[in-house]
Amino acid sequence: MLLFRLAGCTCICGSCRVTVLGEPLKTTLCHCQDCRRWTGSVGQLAIWHRQDDVLCSGKLVEFVTGARVRKSCARCRSHILTSLPKAGLIELCVASKISLQAHFFYVTPLIDIKDDVPKFVDFPASLGGSGVQAESWEQCTDNLQVFYGSCPCGAIAVSISAEPTTTIFCHCRECRSWTGSCGHLAVVFEASLVQIAGELISVGHGGRRNCAKCSACIASAHSPEGPEAPNLLEVCGGILNAPPRVQAHWKYSERILSIKDGCAKFKDFPKDMGGSGDVLGQEVAPYAVTLFRKDEDLGLEFSFVGRKCRVLKVRRHSLIHAARLALEKGIM
Numbered sequence: 001m002l003l004f005r006l007a008g009c010t011c012i013c014g015s016c017r018v019t020v021l022g023e024p025l026k027t028t029l030c031h032c033q034d035c036r037r038w039t040g041s042v043g044q045l046a047i048w049h050r051q052d053d054v055l056c057s058g059k060l061v062e063f064v065t066g067a068r069v070r071k072s073c074a075r076c077r078s079h080i081l082t083s084l085p086k087a088g089l090i091e092l093c094v095a096s097k098i099s100l101q102a103h104f105f106y107v108t109p110l111i112d113i114k115d116d117v118p119k120f121v122d123f124p125a126s127l128g129g130s131g132v133q134a135e136s137w138e139q140c141t142d143n144l145q146v147f148y149g150s151c152p153c154g155a156i157a158v159s160i161s162a163e164p165t166t167t168i169f170c171h172c173r174e175c176r177s178w179t180g181s182c183g184h185l186a187v188v189f190e191a192s193l194v195q196i197a198g199e200l201i202s203v204g205h206g207g208r209r210n211c212a213k214c215s216a217c218i219a220s221a222h223s224p225e226g227p228e229a230p231n232l233l234e235v236c237g238g239i240l241n242a243p244p245r246v247q248a249h250w251k252y253s254e255r256i257l258s259i260k261d262g263c264a265k266f267k268d269f270p271k272d273m274g275g276s277g278d279v280l281g282q283e284v285a286p287y288a289v290t291l292f293r294k295d296e297d298l299g300l301e302f303s304f305v306g307r308k309c310r311v312l313k314v315r316r317h318s319l320i321h322a323a324r325l326a327l328e329k330g331i332m
């Protein structure tokens with residue numbers, strides 16, 4: 001008997017809808033360079049289906065890369081699927097829940113996911129890979145001040161010579177739909193220090209910007225649901241040469257993939273960003289956050305260890321002034 005179900009997720013704008021017949025063949029997360037650069041995140045989520053089992057409504061734009069065809073919503077550029085026409089397969093990347101079975105190309109993961117799912121250095125032998133499982137992997141580098149990157153088609157070039165303000169991973173539904181990954185890896189910079197060459201398409205939701213040609217996710221304005229900080233730009237970590245380590249997870253209550261990386265998992269956002277500040281689970285590793293106000297950069301950095309808070313760095317303002325503001329905001 002055929003099972004008929006809606007894949008539970010549409011694109012951000014709602015004009016594309018995916019319907020699938022039957023159960024998925026498998027569910028994987030591919031951390032390869034190409035998937036990273038298209039999603040702008042840790043890699044592409046792939047819920048594998050036979051080509052004939054997937055029905056898409058709505059207008060899609062496509063980008064052909066080798067044997068794969070990457071498809072996105074023509075309107076909001078949410079990443080919908082990757083098709084492998086020769087193999088007759090579809091890798092669906094919109095989902096409301098998943099049961100992950102393998103990580104592919106887990107060699108230099110952008111987040112150390114630390115789950116119990118098999119991690120292959122390429123992919124399983126049954127699919128033509130080496131079948132070797134990754135036993136250790138390189139962590140991403142910290143403290144870089146020069147970043148560069150490009151999208152898979154090469155039309156966009158990004159360069160930044162600055163230290164990022166913070167790096168977060170947002171698990172919200174919108175970020176998942178946009179990237180086609182399990183969330184948005186946001187490396188936050190002062191917007192004026194980010195140089196982007198090439199034609200971008202601004203898709204209207206949270207200032208999200210994609211490559212006009214291949215639809216890769218490039219950058220977004222600071223998260224629409226949370227902080228108001230027009231002077232900041234979130235550059236998608238997946239397109240960068242060496243994105244810094246994630247410092248906190250946002251909207252963890254909406255996650256489809258649990259991550260045990262020791263970083264704070266905010267139910268929504270930190271308090272100073274307009275969220276509840278509620279942290280889910282026990283993981284509360286040191287977390288640095290920079291406070292910003294709309295018109296003036298307070299440049300105040302804190303380190304949170306559990307419920308304790310320590311001021312790390314203050315720029316442009318005296319410590320007393322900054323601490324008073326933090327008290328007013330209920331952070332200290």
Ligand SMILES: [Zn+2]
Pocket residue numbers: 011012013014015016073074075076077078
């Ligand atoms: Zn759309």
Ligand SMILES: [Zn+2]
Pocket residue numbers: 030031032033034035036044
């Ligand atoms: Zn891949």
Ligand SMILES: [Zn+2]
Pocket residue numbers: 151152153154155156211212213214215216
């Ligand atoms: Zn491109």
Ligand SMILES: [Zn+2]
Pocket residue numbers: 170171172173174175176184223251
């Ligand atoms: Zn989000």
